Amino acid sequence: MxxxxxxxxxxxxxxxxxxxxxxxxxxxxxxxxxxxxxxxxxxxxxxxxxxxxxxxxxxxxxxxxxxxxxxxxVVPRTALAVIESLEAVGGETSDVPVRFDLSVAPDDAPAFRVEIQQGVNLVELPDYRPRGVVVVEYPPDRPWKTRIVKRPTPRWEERAAVAQVDSAPGPAMKSESPxxxxxxxxxxxxxxxxxxxxxxxxxxDLFDSHEGDSGAPEPSVSSSSFTTTVTSATGTVTLGPGQSMLDEGELRKAVESLTQGPDRRRALTVVVRDRLLTVVFSPSGSPSGSPSGSPSGVQSTGFNPRSLPYDRVPGLVEEARTTLGVGSPRSWQLTVDGVSGSLTLRVVVAGDGGTGTLEADGQGKVLRRSGS
Known part of the structure; x- marks a missing residue:
């Protein structure tokens, strides 16, 4: 060829x-x-x-x-080659990638120049030097895939030891052509x-909401003071500018707007921020009301969100702002849940000095305080 x-x-x-x-x-x-x-x-x-x-x-x-x-x-062809130049191109393992510029001299074909990249063990790297003769193999139809034979047969090893190979004219073919x-x-x-x-x-699937009865948002109900959105899983109330859930009667009105109707829904969690109320409803759908002897309104299926101590919420938030050592308070959040079996209110405030938590029971009595 x-x-x-x-x-x-x-x-x-x-x-x-x-x-x-x-x-x-x-x-x-x-x-x-x-x-x-x-x-x-x-x-x-x-x-x-x-x-x-x-x-x-x-x-x-x-x-x-x-x-x-x-x-x-295709049977690979074996030939002698002289190293025109070599350069290590990186690597942090025992095998270092080395770029070789070779002049290959086949016995029965014209000599050619090729540039390849091949890994060489660090221990064997000194064996390769410019003008050194090596044994190579290459497919006759793809000479740019030339590879140096690291363990040649004794006959080719003897030939490489005594042979002199002339340089072939360039340019060199490359084994990788980006x-x-x-x-x-x-x-x-x-x-x-x-x-x-x-x-x-x-x-x-990605942008449309088509959850149907399993959680599709119902049309939002807007009034002059707040916007309500209710799904089968959650309900939210967003107050208008200049309003706060700490205003007198505002939190109670917001909760009642989410629990209207004969099947007053129970809640797993209630989260209150300054202008946003979020209620995560219980999936059981059991009616509200407390079992005998449970003043907090907590059951295994959730609690009645209307049983919250609304009158104590502003005081708890103010106490958390002033007694937890968070510096100038920037934000607050009230979380109500009944996971432990009794209603628990947690007020978290964040300020320049870090964050702090105030915990109270279902009647609004402070149980513990912690600061960052």
């Missing part, structure tokens, strides 16, 4: 660029589908994100199998288009 001296391999032709674009598209689509599916809890998206790269890998393997079989059937900025841009474009395709095809 005749080798054109210095003929560079063409690894990044149209097929290579198209493959890079397609690979970027698959990566973008699969990542977007998987992450989006996990975020919104959609199994079809998660499955798409997992299956797409597997299918692409299988198709790529089958499509390139004939070419790899043909390449594997596609440059255009190839990278095509891969990036494919990634972006793949992500956009998933967002477009699954926009209903």
């Amino acid at each position: 005749t080798i054109a001296t210095g003929a560079p391999p063409t690894h990044k032709g149209p097929a290579g660029l198209a493959l890079g674009f397609l690979t970027g598209g698959v990566i973008g689509a699969s990542l977007t589908a998987f992450i989006g599916g996990c975020a919104v809890g959609r199994a079809p998206l998660i499955v798409t994100g997992l299956v797409l790269p597997a299918v692409y890998g299988a198709v790529f393997f089958l499509a390139t199998l004939p070419r790899r079989i043909r390449e594997a059937a 596609g440059g900025c255009f190839s990278a841009l095509l891969t990036l474009l494919g990634l972006l288009l793949g992500a956009a395709a998933v967002l477009l095809l699954f926009r209903a």
